[in-house]
Amino acid sequence: MGVAGVSLFGMVAAFGTVAEGAAVGLFAQKQVVESLPLPATLMAEPLEAEAAGFLHEERVQRGDTVAELLQRLGVNDREALEFLRQNASTQLLFRQLSPGKNLTARTTQEGGLQTLVFPLNGGKDMALVVERQDKGFAAKEQPLQLETQVVMKSAEVRHSLFGASDAAGIPDSVATALADIFGGDIDFHRDLRRGDRFAVIYESITHLGRAVRSGRILAAEFTNNGKTYRAAWFADPVGGENAGGYYTADGKSIRKAFLRSPLEFSRITSGFTTARFHPVLQKWRAHKGIDYGAPTGTRIKATGDGVVDFVGVKGGYGKVVVLRHQSRYTTLYGHLSGFASGLRKGNRVNQGDIIGFVGATGLASGPHLHYEFRIGDVHQNPLAIALPSAPPLTAQQLGRFKVQTESHLARLDLIRSLNLAQVD
Numbered sequence: 180m181g182v183a184g185v186s187l188f189g190m191v192a193a194f195g196t197v198a199e200g201a202a203v204g205l206f207a208q209k210q211v212v213e214s215l216p217l218p219a220t221l222m223a224e225p226l227e228a229e230a231a232g233f234l235h236e237e238r239v240q241r242g243d244t245v246a247e248l249l250q251r252l253g254v255n256d257r258e259a260l261e262f263l264r265q266n267a268s269t270q271l272l273f274r275q276l277s278p279g280k281n282l283t284a285r286t287t288q289e290g291g292l293q294t295l296v297f298p299l300n301g302g303k304d305m306a307l308v309v310e311r312q313d314k315g316f317a318a319k320e321q322p323l324q325l326e327t328q329v330v331m332k333s334a335e336v337r338h339s340l341f342g343a344s345d346a347a348g349i350p351d352s353v354a355t356a357l358a359d360i361f362g363g364d365i366d367f368h369r370d371l372r373r374g375d376r377f378a379v380i381y382e383s384i385t386h387l388g389r390a391v392r393s394g395r396i397l398a399a400e401f402t403n404n405g406k407t408y409r410a411a412w413f414a415d416p417v418g419g420e421n422a423g424g425y426y427t428a429d430g431k432s433i434r435k436a437f438l439r440s441p442l443e444f445s446r447i448t449s450g451f452t453t454a455r456f457h458p459v460l461q462k463w464r465a466h467k468g469i470d471y472g473a474p475t476g477t478r479i480k481a482t483g484d485g486v487v488d489f490v491g492v493k494g495g496y497g498k499v500v501v502l503r504h505q506s507r508y509t510t511l512y513g514h515l516s517g518f519a520s521g522l523r524k525g526n527r528v529n530q531g532d533i534i535g536f537v538g539a540t541g542l543a544s545g546p547h548l549h550y551e552f553r554i555g556d557v558h559q560n561p562l563a564i565a566l567p568s569a570p571p572l573t574a575q576q577l578g579r580f581k582v583q584t585e586s587h588l589a590r591l592d593l594i595r596s597l598n599l600a601q602v603d
């Protein structure tokens with residue numbers, strides 16, 4: 180039969196994805212994750228297996244050879260391997276065999292190669308396509324046939340954001356984008372709690388029903404420590420100043436003038452283990468800064484738009500960067516192992532730009548970031564003060580925003596009502 184090889188693609192394509200604008204089947208296609216035992220119908224499309232051959236997909240592992248990959252792809256075709264080895268245009272396959280790439284192969288029942296699709300480097304979504312012809316094989320470079328699907332997923336945080344996103348099958352890039360969107364309200368390094376939940380609607384760029392990469396997050400909701408934040412993407416079609424950003428349901432920008440945390444959120448810095456490094460708030464008055472424990476080399480972001488006021492070495496701070504924001508605010512980042520290349524006094528930086536790397540220079544017992552926040556040269560606890568937001572949408576924009584985001588926000592409502600229904 181070969182059902183396993185074929186139907187996998189139909190399943191992956193239908194399961195966990197919601198066709199844009201499709202209201203029907205929303206329940207059936209809802210991705211089920213962690214503790215959400217919702218009904219899910221696997222709507223594997225009956226592919227025409229006999230006519231189309233068998234479709235296999237494999238991810239390149241470190242150390243793979245082309246021969247090993249072909250074997251895993253179910254290709255048992257000496258002639259095909261010879262062609263790949265000897266044809267000039269297929270040498271890219273050997274040179275760009277980087278781990279993580281997905282190859283797809285269509286074969287006959289006996290393992291004869293019919294089509295091989297190999298994504299090429301360069302970010303242009305080109306692929307090397309090898310096809311069996313009447314006489315032998317032919318290889319050519321052609322654009323990958325990509326489709327955009329809208330995916331809706333939800334998860335509960337148990338140990339870390341990445342633990343939750345892994346369990347829900349959410350790509351890392353979506354998890355970090357989620358942390359970026361809510362980074363003005365939630366410090367993902369110290370605020371995450373067991374039982375936090377999130378729902379996210381994002382674009383997935385697919386090839387043959389398999390995700391090639393993720394696109395933009397369209398809408399998301401994050402419940403942290405009992406408080407729910409919600410944001411939807413909006414780019415004003417009329418143009419003007421709004422090149423696109425995330426807004427709350429009532430049109431306020433989710434973006435704050437300052438990020439809650441200067442550390443880049445990543446797998447390394449994710450998780451509750453960093454709780455050991457929580458600042459001792461009782462010591463705040465004496466310390467006048469917050470220490471973020473993180474491995475040497477962890478990337479540090481400018482928490483707000485500003486200008487570099489100082490970059491260099493300064494006493495106990497070691498290597499330090501000071502930024503000035505809107506003249507009143509300054510932020511300081513100490514004990515760095517190094518600075519972003521080319522960073523000079525007077526440079527303009529945008530919120531989220533990488534300015535340096537965690538280290539242990541100066542008076543530091545181990546690698547950590549020492550972060551200070553001052554208003555008018557007076558130290559403030561950034562965790563305790565209300566930070567200003569970016570401007571809200573105008574009344575006209577709000578109307579367009581509502582039209583654009585209505586269906587996404589309705590889906591978030593739906594996920595929430597399903598989640599609440601789970602609570603006894």
Ligand SMILES: [Zn+2]
Binds near residue numbers: 466468470548549550
């Ligand atoms: Zn410190």
